[in-house]
Every structure is written in C-alpha cells, then in structure tokens.
Amino acid sequence: YPSLRGKHAFVSGGASGIGESDVRELAAQGAKVSFVDLDVERGEKLAQELNDSGAQALFQRADVTDITDYVSKINNAAEQLGPITVLVNNAANDKRTPFADVTVDQWDTEIAVNIRHHFFAAQAVAPMMRGAGGGSIINMGSITAHLDFPNLTGYVASKAGIEGLTRTQGREYGKWNIRVNCIIPGWILTEKQLEVVAQPGDIEKLISEDQKIPNKLYGEDIARMVLWLAADDSRNCTGQKWVVDGGWM
Ligand code: NAD
Secondary structure (H helix, E strand, C coil), X not given: CCCCCCCEEEEECCCCHHHHHHHHHHHHCCXXXXXXXXXHHHHHHHHHHXXXXXXXXXXXXXXXXXXXXXXXXXXXXXXXXXCCCEEEECCCCCCCXXXXXXXXXXXXXXXXXXXXXXXXXXXXXXXXXXXXXXXXXXXXXXXXHCCCCCCCHHHHHHHHHHHHHHHXXXXXXXXXXXEEEEEEEXXXXXXXXXXXXXXXXXXXXXXXXXXXXXXXXXXXXXXXXXXXXXXXXXXXCCCCEEEEXXXXX
C-alpha cells in the first residue's frame, strides 16, 4: 500500500466497525490519525494502543449530530496534529423503523447522523486542505441506497444524498486539488452486524446460506479502498462512487 506519511487523516465513528479498521490501517501506513466517537472507552483504548506502537493518534469524544461541538473537535485535532488532509465521513446509525412510525425528531436525528455531519466536516476541513495544497474527502455510502431495503427510510435517503454531495463537492473543490469520493460497502460483518444478525457459531451457516454475495467476502476490505482514495495514487479520481460489495450489486 502507498505510504501516507505526512498526511493527517480524521475519521468519524472511528472506535469500532469499519471506522476502527480505517483508523488502524491509516495509522499503519504512516498517517497521523485523529478520530471521534460516542464510545469513549473503545476510542481511548484504540488511541493508546496506536500511540504505544509508535503511531500518532488522537481520540476525542464527539457526537457528530452536535455540529458546533463536532467542528470544534475537528479544529482541535488540526491544532494538535496539523492540517487535516484526509477526511473519512464514516459515522452512521441505521435504526430500523417502519415508515409510518418515523417521528419528526427521529427523521431529524437520522439525517443529522447520516448526512449532515458529512457536509459540515467537509466545510471545516476544506480551507485546511486548500492551504496544504490539496486533500481527500471520503464519504461512506451504502448499498442500501441502490436496493430495496424496508424500514430504513432516513438512512437510505441520507446514503443516496451522500452520493450527490460527493459529486457536487468534487466539482466545487476540484480547483483546490481536494478530491471527494464515496465508498459503497455491501455487507461487512462488523462486531455490531454480527450481534444483530447472528449468534456466535451461526456465522458459518449464515455465510453458507447467503445468496447475495457471490464472492463470499464480508470482511474489512473497505479500509483498503480508504487507503487508496487517501493516497496520491488516486489523484485523478473525484466525484466518484466505489462499490466494495463482493459482487452483490
Ligand atoms: P458500526 O455501528 O459498527 O460503527 C459506527 C461507529 O460510529 C460506532 O463506533 C458508533 O459509536 C459511531 N457513532 C454512531 N453514531 C455516532 C454519533 N452520533 N457521533 C459519533 N459517533 C457515532 O457501523 P459500521 O458497520 O462500521 O458502518 C460504518 C459505515 O459504513 C457507516 O457509514 C455505514 O452506514 C456504512 N456501511 C456499513 C455496512 C456494513 O455492512 N457494516 C454496509 C453499508 C454501509
């Protein structure tokens, strides 16, 4: 993988799941890494582990739905580790509720956690990236925006919106050498997914019976795409979506 030495990567929702593997892999390739999450225990433990192994990592507790506080954490990360040159907009929440039962408050929360913070984080880091000669913004989309998933209206609407955000920001920020791309994961069996879908031990059965994913890959491959999009190797790619779904779509 390309070296990311000299870059500062910021990840939202970096304490577990795909975000955690992004944080680990970005640090392994030499990037300075800062991340936020609601889960203080996991976040602090991960940052400590990375710092102990010689990386430079910073964890801060933040709720991405509180934009004022969130942007202050982004600015604080830049003060401590230097201008952010890679932004991974990853945090999300896919609470399942039938369409008819979604309240105004729930809708607003779903939009806030699943698309609003992407926009304001990009707005906060763009001047830093511009000053540093460029940067890479990576938005985490979802295959659900392309298929027919029930009971996920706010999540799916947000994920579809993220693809539009990616295109318009890619167009607008191109003149500053800031690239904006969207990764579309298929089904990645993170700890949380495993808790939701299966009892321990059922997983082999689940995979053997699954017809959706011909490649039978459910792992943390998303982080490899993050590395490539973060690196200068992908300098000619912006405004695009990158499907990593084991062949599902
Ligand atoms: P996850 O639930 O395992 O991890 C999400 C992390 O975000 C958690 O650490 C959580 O604490 C944090 N988070 C949630 N709300 C937050 C908030 N308000 N403020 C700060 N942190 C918050 O999720 P995941 O499966 O790793 O998903 C990561 C990304 O990939 C998401 O954008 C998700 O939509 C996308 N995705 C995942 C899959 C999959 O199969 N796992 C499929 C398609 C898309």
